[in-house]
Amino acid sequence: MATIKDVANHAGVSVATVSRVINDTGYVHENTRQKVDEAIRQLNYSPNEVARSLFKRKSKLIGLLLPDITNPYFPELARGVEDRMQESSYRLIFGNSDEDEHKERDYIQTFVQNNVVGVISSTNDPNADTYMKLKIPVVFLDRTSNDMPSVYADGREGGRIAAQQILARGSRNVTIQQGPKHVRPAQDRYQGALEILEQSGTPYQVVQTSSFSYEQAGVSAKELFQKYPDTDGVIASNDIAAVAVLHEALRLGRQVPDELQIIGFDDIPLSSLVYPTLSTIHQPAYEMGREAAGLLIEIMENGYALHNNIQMPVSFIQRDTTRKVD
Amino acid sequence: MATIKDVANHAGVSVATVSRVINDTGYVHENTRQKVDEAIRQLNYSPNEVARSLFKRKSKLIGLLLPDITNPYFPELARGVEDRMQESSYRLIFGNSDEDEHKERDYIQTFVQNNVVGVISSTNDPNADTYMKLKIPVVFLDRTSNDMPSVYADGREGGRIAAQQILARGSRNVTIQQGPKHVRPAQDRYQGALEILEQSGTPYQVVQTSSFSYEQAGVSAKELFQKYPDTDGVIASNDIAAVAVLHEALRLGRQVPDELQIIGFDDIPLSSLVYPTLSTIHQPAYEMGREAAGLLIEIMENGYALHNNIQMPVSFIQRDTTRKVD
Known part of the structure; x- marks a missing residue:
């Protein structure tokens, strides 16, 4: 592999000059710059990022920390960042917390x-x-x-919309799944839904889910119908939980959406693949x-955003687990 | 932040000695090692990995390249690696190809x-x-x-098992989805299924799917029933494709599994969440x-595996889109 010395020899300049061109530090005459660029191209030279990062005290690495990539909501976030x-x-070092x-x-x-020169968490x-x-x-x-700095969805408004929609479509005995208590966005949605149901005076009940895992979703769905067999509307804590509720409802022979409406949260790709x-x-x-990536880049490159x-x-996505309204 | 010099001063030893302790290169007396460890702890010193990587000519970074983390099969692989x-x-630099x-x-x-000191791709x-x-x-x-070096599942055997099971459970007009032609494991399964169907003399047909995306899965499922409305068994190219086939079958009012059996591939978490x-x-x-991670570590650390x-x-996972046999 070509070294910086090879590039300098090939271009007939000093190593320091090549370094100035590569790192864009200090004046280099345009002709010299072109000679160096040409040598880099011809020798297919690729500067060692570690050495550069020591030299410039900067890498092009970003740390990305997500709770769990096997939860289908997070790969979408990760793809967006990447x-x-x-x-x-920039390149990502990735971890699940x-x-x-x-x-x-x-x-x-x-x-x-x-x-790393920045972190998204x-x-x-x-x-x-x-x-x-x-x-x-x-x-x-x-x-x-x-x-x-932060990038987030308006969870509280999401919760409000879910409750408004399920009421507008005729549910009169609503069950809200309160997501994990330590997950702030889950609590925001829950509060939003609660707010609307309180205002409406419609009877409702709350069930607790302790995690967003697949196993827990199945268990929670079973518990929900054991405790509240007469519920006619479920505001689920996320789409995985909603799909589990849908599964259990169909297994129990409940007509969806005629006897029971279900609204999820997230709109993961799976939500349009299940039936209904x-x-x-x-x-x-x-x-x-x-x-989030754009915001971090702005801060890293300008010092502020x-x-x-x-x-x-x-926004509400109307599919087939809720009834149509005019 | 504490530097290696601070640690050396605090422990009353030379920088070279601290470096030997940190990098585990060369003899250090046990008492001295303890003094250095204690100084590191007290000063909360954390060695700069980039400097270490230059010094030792080694990092603890691994590159992981996957096709697309938003395909629900890959996050499971990624979690296992991580x-x-x-x-x-070791830490992962991650990319989608x-x-x-x-x-x-x-x-x-x-x-x-x-x-990076190793790559998994x-x-x-x-x-x-x-x-x-x-x-x-x-x-x-x-x-x-x-x-x-490679780690893979026995796709060909998987295809064979799928065909054997769907035949043993009574399908007599089977449709196989041939997955994307450039994806080798998809072709292995397809060949395995083909082999058994050929041997059995049972009528079958092949439909082509060009990608593993959600959108394509829906389109392929629709096409499948338009072309072969009388099929009574589908061997899908993966679970996403199978869920799309299930969706379309239910939408068309087909009884699953009584009139139509479906077998997926992968066993992603979703497959036990859909109904049936x-x-x-x-x-x-x-x-x-x-x-794969273990194999790479073995090779990196021993030079061979x-x-x-x-x-x-x-293995075949019997759930509710296939009929029971005794």
Whole structure:
């Protein structure tokens, strides 16, 4: 493989000059720059990023921390982040925190040890010391924070819309699944739905789900119908939970949507693949990932951003687990 | 932040000694080692991985290249890789190739520029120059290669089992979905299924699917029933395709499994969440990820591996889209 010395020899200039061209540090005459560029091209020279990162004290690595990539909502976020980062030649070091504080701290530490220049994290604790002490830019994704840059969906409004829609379509005995208590966006949606149901005076009940895992979704769905067999509308904590409720309802012979309406949250690709297709609240996950990447790049490259907190809109997607209205 | 000099001063030893302790290179007296460890702990010193990687000419970074993390089969592989790598303190740089040769080559190149010490790749072209020329260990995941280390499932046997099961359960007019032609594991399954159907003399037909995307799955399912409305058994190219076939069958009012049986491939978490639950061929995706990571670690640390090609078993998971047999 060609070295920087080979490039310098080939171009007839000093190594320092080649370095100035590569790193864009200091004046180089245009003719010289062209000679160096030509030598780089001919020798197919690719500067060692580690050496460059020591020299410039900068790498092109970004740390991305998500709770669990096997939850189908997160790959969409990750793709959004990656695609945007790739456009600006940044690369991702990736980790799953499993919502475990200890694992999260460990990951952030190894990100720093590997000289990442920025971090995107879906943490449950944006105020943790781990983040406060970081000397590189951080953007929280799918999480709100007043003090730090963040990109998130309007969960509270999502919850409101879900409740408004299920009521407008005739449910009169609604069950809300309250998602995991430590997951802030889940609690925002729950509060939003609660708000509308309280106002409406319609009877409702709350069931608790402790995690977003597939296994837990199945268990929660079974419990829901054991406790509240007469419910005629379920606002699920996310789409996985909603698909599990749909499954259990069909297994029990309930007519969906005529006897029972179901609304999910997220709009993961699966929601339009099940039968009947799932009505849900759409979160623009891919776009959120892109926005977070864009925001981090802006902060890294300019030192600041015009808008540090980006709230993304949510919308109701009418499919076949809710009844039609005029 | 504390530097290596601070640690040396605090412990009353030279920087070279601290470096020997940190990098485990050369003899250090046990008492001295303890003093250094204590100083590191007290000062909360964290060695800069980039500097270490230059010093030792080694990083703890691994490149992981997958086709598309939003396909629900791949997050399971990725989790397996990550969990195993984490146990040995390796970190992942991650990229999606979108099965695009150019993107793939770019990623491998930036992996190398960032001094990764090994690569795990689910490529469609294990014989590509990109891999042949690499000077660091590579393991192919979910892909077969005779020349290079690889971890894969026995797709051909999976295809055979799917055909045997659907015939044993009474389908007499089978449709096989042939997955994307450039994806080797998809072709292996297809060949396996074909082999059994040929032997059996049962009438069958083949439909082509060009990608594993959600959109394509829906389109293919519709086409399948337009072309072959009388089919009584579908061997789908993967679980997403199978769920789309199930959806379309239910929409058309077909009784599943009484009039129509469906068998998927992969056993993604979703397959037990749909209703009726999907019978499928299980691939141990998470374990495959772990095995690939273990194999790469073995090669990186020992210079070779005892078994370079690890084939993982597949099995039939009987759920509710196939009829029961005694």
